[in-house]
Structure formats: C-alpha cells, structure tokens
Amino acid sequence: MSDVDGTVDVNLVLRSTRVVTPEGTRAATVAVAHGRIAAVGPYDAEVPAGARLEDFGDDALLPGLVDTHVHVNDPGRTAWEGFWTATRAAAAGGITTLLDMPLNSLPPTTTVGHLRTKQDVARPKAHVDTGFWGGAIPDNVKDLRPLHDAGVFGFKCFLSPSGVEEFPELDQEQLARSMAEIAGFGGLLIVHAEDPHHLASAPQRSGPKYADFLASRPRDAENTAVEGLIAHAERLNARVHVLHLSSSDALPLIAAARRRGVAVSVESCPHFLTLTAEEVPDGATEFKCCPPIREAANQDLLWQGLADGVIDCIVSDHSPCTTDLKTPDFASAWGGISSLQLGLPAIWTEARKRGHTLDDVVRWMSFAPAKLAGLSDKGAIEAGRDADFAVLAPDATFTVDPAELHHRNQVTAYAGKTLHGVVRSTWLRGERIVENGNVAEPTGRLLERNN
Numbered sequence: 001m002s003d004v005d006g007t008v009d010v011n012l013v014l015r016s017t018r019v020v021t022p023e024g025t026r027a028a029t030v031a032v033a034h035g036r037i038a039a040v041g042p043y044d045a046e047v048p049a050g051a052r053l054e055d056f057g058d059d060a061l062l063p064g065l066v067d068t069h070v071h072v073n074d075p076g077r078t079a080w081e082g083f084w085t086a087t088r089a090a091a092a093g094g095i096t097t098l099l100d101m102p103l104n105s106l107p108p109t110t111t112v113g114h115l116r117t118k119q120d121v122a123r124p125k126a127h128v129d130t131g132f133w134g135g136a137i138p139d140n141v142k143d144l145r146p147l148h149d150a151g152v153f154g155f156k157c158f159l160s161p162s163g164v165e166e167f168p169e170l171d172q173e174q175l176a177r178s179m180a181e182i183a184g185f186g187g188l189l190i191v192h193a194e195d196p197h198h199l200a201s202a203p204q205r206s207g208p209k210y211a212d213f214l215a216s217r218p219r220d221a222e223n224t225a226v227e228g229l230i231a232h233a234e235r236l237n238a239r240v241h242v243l244h245l246s247s248s249d250a251l252p253l254i255a256a257a258r259r260r261g262v263a264v265s266v267e268s269c270p271h272f273l274t275l276t277a278e279e280v281p282d283g284a285t286e287f288k289c290c291p292p293i294r295e296a297a298n299q300d301l302l303w304q305g306l307a308d309g310v311i312d313c314i315v316s317d318h319s320p321c322t323t324d325l326k327t328p329d330f331a332s333a334w335g336g337i338s339s340l341q342l343g344l345p346a347i348w349t350e351a352r353k354r355g356h357t358l359d360d361v362v363r364w365m366s367f368a369p370a371k372l373a374g375l376s377d378k379g380a381i382e383a384g385r386d387a388d389f390a391v392l393a394p395d396a397t398f399t400v401d402p403a404e405l406h407h408r409n410q411v412t413a414y415a416g417k418t419l420h421g422v423v424r425s426t427w428l429r430g431e432r433i434v435e436n437g438n439v440a441e442p443t444g445r446l447l448e449r450n451n
C-alpha cells in the first residue's frame, strides 16, 4: 500500500517530515487502524474522515525500539528493579518492546512453571510489550523444549559464573548438549561469552582502580569463548547469538564464521559504544559491567563492526542493582549498567558524530533486534506491523539527571552527560503511552514467540 487508504478504519494519521522507514527517511504520513500500520503514504495525503491527525513537524517518527536484553529481576530481586519501573523507563526511552533475561529474578526462567510465575507478575505491570528469554543451565536440558513450546524467544546461557548461584554456567560439554537440544527444535541460543579459564588466570586485584578491573576481564576471555561457541555452532548446525560483545578482536572471527555459513549473530551495547575505559573515575563502579567497557581504540573498531554489518544489534543490557551494591571496590561491586531510558539518545549522540544516520540507529536498535527474536510485527514503519513509534527531536539536547530516570535505583553511568535526541512521545499499538516524560497506565501485552 502506498496511499493512505480511507477504507480500512483508519482512526489515526501521524505526519512528520522525517519518517524513518525501511526505504529511508522521508516526509510521509502513517495511517493507523486497529493498532496496526495500515499504510505509509505521501506527506500531503488526505486525512480520512473521522481520523485524528498528529503532526510532529520536523521531529522524527521512528519505529518503537526493541530491546532484547533487559534484566528486570522481578519477582525475587525487586529492590533492584521490577516490571513496573523497568517498563516505564523503557517507554520513556522510546522502547515499545522488551525481552526479559532469565536470571537475577527468583525464580530464574528455567522451567515452564517459573515462566508462568514471571508472566503473572509482569502482566499487570507492563507499560510496553514484554516477552521472555528462557535459561539454559546444567540441569535443565529436559525443560528446554517445553519452554520453547511455551513461547520463550530462545535460551540464554553463561560460560563463566553468572554472579548469582541459582543460574550456573555451562561447561563445554554441557554447552554442546544444550545447544544440540535447542538446535533440534530450531531454537536460538544466546550466550554470555567469556571463557572461565582465561578469567581465572587473569590478575585479580581489588580496589578502586578501573585499570585493575579491566585487566581482570581480558579480551582473550571473550575471543576464546566466541571462537569455541562458533566451533560448536558450526558442528551442530545451530543458531547462536553473542550477547554484549565488548572485545573488537572477536569481530573478524564472527565475520569469517558467517562467510562459512555459520548462523551466528552479535549485539553490542550503548556503554561499549559511548563510554571508554579512559574516562572511568576511580571507584566509579556504576561503570562496572562484564565484559567490561574497554579502551577508546577498541570502541572505534566496534563502530567499524556496526558500519560493516558484522554487529547486528544494539541493546541495553540494562542490569541494575541497589545503590549499596555499587561499592567503590571494582572487584566486589555488582556488575551491571542501567541505561534503559538512555540508550537511544546515547547511541544517537555518538552515531551522528561518526556520520551515521537515524536510519542506521533504527536498523540497529529496532529492526535487527526484532528480527533476532522473530518479532515480525515489530521493528519497522511499514504496513501490517504494529503501530509502535518513538517521536524523537534529534537535534534537541538534554543533560542526564538521574532523578528524571524511571528505573528503580537511579544509578547511571551517564549522569551529567549532555546527549542529543529527546523522546517527545512514545506510541504502543496506536495509543500514546508517553508524552513529554509522563508515562500512562500500563497497556503492554505479554508476547510469546510466534515462529
């Protein structure tokens, strides 16, 4: 459909001089009927009788962002985060779909019963559409297919200790067994790829110095884990995804594997792409995460990986905790960076400096994550998809004030940064859920895998 068609119950028409579509950014109107995009038409298309027009002027109309890497921690560690606060922060940041990670909540999402518990907790609190990853741990191979059938989007595993005892890592033999099981039903395995032996032999020094922490999580740990993961995936003909890549050294391995036909995809995160090891102050453990934020030269190569199309997605890995766990000792502080509400402006600020466009940002933060999860209704402004949008003032700036963040513990590595890109409003299935920072009551739905 290329015209705004008045015959399909259009109740809403959105107009902007900058609509970011899969064919590029252009002046256009977007007609919405029954919560879905009915058509993307010319800028001056006639508004059907009875439909409301929202004209955003020069603010950009983006598809709602899809964040496939969020630790909501609910139920069980709700002092750290919860579905109410996390999904409010997501909505305020232009995210309309999030997928929750299987760990840090109690119970972890490792059985169908646990999944149902989490869904029941999330249902009344979800301000955005919310789905779930399952977990692959050493003793739950028998639970993987039932979880797949129950609608999880794939399975997360660790190769090194996860930080919580109820979610143990897989050794190489267990990895192969779980991967074979998942490949057998066409599922997706997503992996925290740091090799435990490299971590164990790295120098471990406690204290407030970031350089000591960085030395304890060397690039080799990531590179070796990625290499091993690719070898298993190639042998088992499995589909795997590398979570939160920080070491740019692994990019050639991944690119070469893809050329051989291995089904491996990769994500990176706003903190790896916008913050550098060089700028982390002593004791500033709000910058601690695993794998770690590395040097500026590494960051440049990650951006090259995005430009080359080796890195598919940018997702938050929002992983908060209570403020008391962010002690000034890098060795003992909880690892995790909170950025759910800030990912879009953080990435846009850096992307525009590096000559990228909003089309690129939308591909990395909406289209590709939706594709990774098989969310064919999400991730693009085109007829037939859900009417999920973020309205962004790309040239406006703001300074990050932790008090204005909606996530539960207002700790953030971005405090005081001035960023480009203000989210003016967020729309979920044709309804405005955020306007100028005010978030409406929850109307998010729980999502299950549909492929």
Ligand SMILES: [Zn+2]
Residues within 6 Å of the ligand: 069, 071, 101, 317, 319
């Ligand atoms: Zn994570």
